[in-house]
Amino acid sequence: MAPSPKTFDSDDSVLDPAIKEHIASLYYAVDNKELERWGSHFTEDAELKKGATNVKGRENLIELVTKSWAVVQSRDHTVYKVFPFGANSDEVMMHGRSHNVSLDGVKSTFTWAARMHFRKGEDGSVLIDKYTIIVDPHPSTL
Numbered sequence: 001m002a003p004s005p006k007t008f009d010s011d012d013s014v015l016d017p018a019i020k021e022h023i024a025s026l027y028y029a030v031d032n033k034e035l036e037r038w039g040s041h042f043t044e045d046a047e048l049k050k051g052a053t054n055v056k057g058r059e060n061l062i063e064l065v066t067k068s069w070a071v072v073q074s075r076d077h078t079v080y081k082v083f084p085f086g087a088n089s090d091e092v093m094m095h096g097r098s099h100n101v102s103l104d105g106v107k108s109t110f111t112w113a114a115r116m117h118f119r120k121g122e123d124g125s126v127l128i129d130k131y132t133i134i135v136d137p138h139p140s141t142l
Contacts, residue, residue, distance in 0.1 A: 006031075008079035008096075015084045018126045019092065019118055026128070027077040035066050043119055043129040050133040074101045090118045090126075111136045 006024035022041060029038040039062035042048075048055045048064070055064050069075075079096040094114045101107050117130035 006077075006079065008082055008094075010082040011084070014087050014089075015082060015092070016088065016090075016126070018120075018124055019084070019090075020082070022118070022126050022128070023079065023082060023092075023094070023116070027079060030065060031074075031076050033069060035062055035069070038062070038065055041128055042131075043127045046127070046129050046131065048131045048133075051135065071102060072100050073103050073105075075099065090120055092116050092118075110138075 006028045008024070010020060012020070026038060026041045029035075029041070039058050042058045042061055044058050045056065046058055046061060048061050053064070055061055076099045077096055078099070079094055081095050083093040083095075085091045085093075092115070094116065095111075096114070097109060097111045099107065099109050113134045113136075115130070115132045116128050118126040119129045120126050
């Protein structure tokens, strides 16, 4: 399964273009197993929460995503929509779906919601410093 292009619905009159590009690039990197590149989207002290998992620090996030690839042959994230918290906001909510294929060929799909907070540099660049993922393993319920 080839990863899909990382485009999504958003109110572009409100969403910071740097954040929009950053989100698209993040999911492109993880779906193409570019794990160091994926890690470069986070601050050195970034925090990721997903269920009982709570990981702090860029290197630990890269280690976590590397381990997650040990059990899958492919993954494809679809971001349906990104909701900024307001004009020039450094925080967004997202809704999406993930399609995974395990090493033995078993396909799985789950929907998720996520909250991302960004730190903005003086040059306009952005990095994720907080990332919380809420998973619904039963996508047919939506």
